[in-house]
Amino acid sequence: MDAIAAVKAGAVDESVSRALTSVAESLVEAGAHTVIAGCTEIVLRLRADSVEVPLLDPAQLLAERVVRIAMPTAGYRKAM
Numbered sequence: 001m002d003a004i005a006a007v008k009a010g011a012v013d014e015s016v017s018r019a020l021t022s023v024a025e026s027l028v029e030a031g032a033h034t035v036i037a038g039c040t041e042i043v044l045r046l047r048a049d050s051v052e053v054p055l056l057d058p059a060q061l062l063a064e065r066v067v068r069i070a071m072p073t074a075g076y077r078k079a080m
Contacts, residue, residue, distance in 0.1 A: 007041045020046040028052050 003019035024035045024046060035051050037043045040059045048055040 003045075004039055004042065007045050008039065012045070017045045017047070017050070021050045024051045024055070 043057045
């Protein structure tokens with residue numbers, strides 16, 4: 001929780017990234033197949049390539065959904 005609070009407070013040092021990575025790794029070790037960055041700020045300090053499983057960014061998912069709703073006939077395709 002301290003790492004999340006630090007991210008929300010604007011901390012940018014590597015110790016925050018390491019702490020978030022450690023938490024994500026512990027979730028994977030406990031059997032998680034996906035990590036959801038539940039606070040939109042978490043992805044600012046937790047990189048997807050530092051986690052062995054998919055890291056879901058809620059802001060990205062929301063943005064993609066909004067575009068699909070707003071532009072249903074534009075042929076929007078997910079860029080991932």
